[in-house]
Amino acid sequence: MSTQVLDKQVLADANINPETGLATDYLNHYNEVAMLIDMLNSMPDVVEDILEWSPITYPEHFHITGFRAKELAIEAFNNCDPQVRSAFDSACRKVERAIQDVQAQLATDEPDIAAAASCSGDIYNHIAAVGGLINPGRGSGEESDVWNMSGDASDDDQAAIDALFD
DSSP, rough: OOOGGGGGGHHHHOOOTTTTTHHHHHHHHHHHHHHHHHHTTTTTGGGGHHHHOOOHHHHHHHHSSSOOOHHHHHHHHHSOOOOHHHHHHHHHEEEEEEHHHHHHHSSSOOOHHHHHHHHHHHHHHHHHHHHHSSSSSTSSSOOOHHOOTTSOOOHHHHHHHHHHHH
């Protein structure tokens, strides 16, 4: 892996996975809009905020956030293993498409707020899959393994979800 050239302890101390070169801080970009979608039923006035959301790249995220090791995060990302990067980019596109589908539902003349809000679980599953790719030892990276069929998190699944917020 290319991140071998970067000091693993420095990466770990900066909350960047030293094996993947990725940081869970990027998930904040998705979690913020997912929470708004989740709140739609009780707070329909968040529609405008949801419609204003747009995807940003991993480097863009770190350039605009207060992440203390933003340059290191970008360097590690730029040097991460091509297979890891490809899987990560693909998983991010799934999150973005799911959010954009909700935006399309809400942009109609008569949006179905309840239907849009019901998509939040799928969006959270996609975000958890990205988190599993960032920290593969903490989650599988597979959406189907994050939630059981009832939609409730098991103990192992809860650990994967908790990893999103580390």
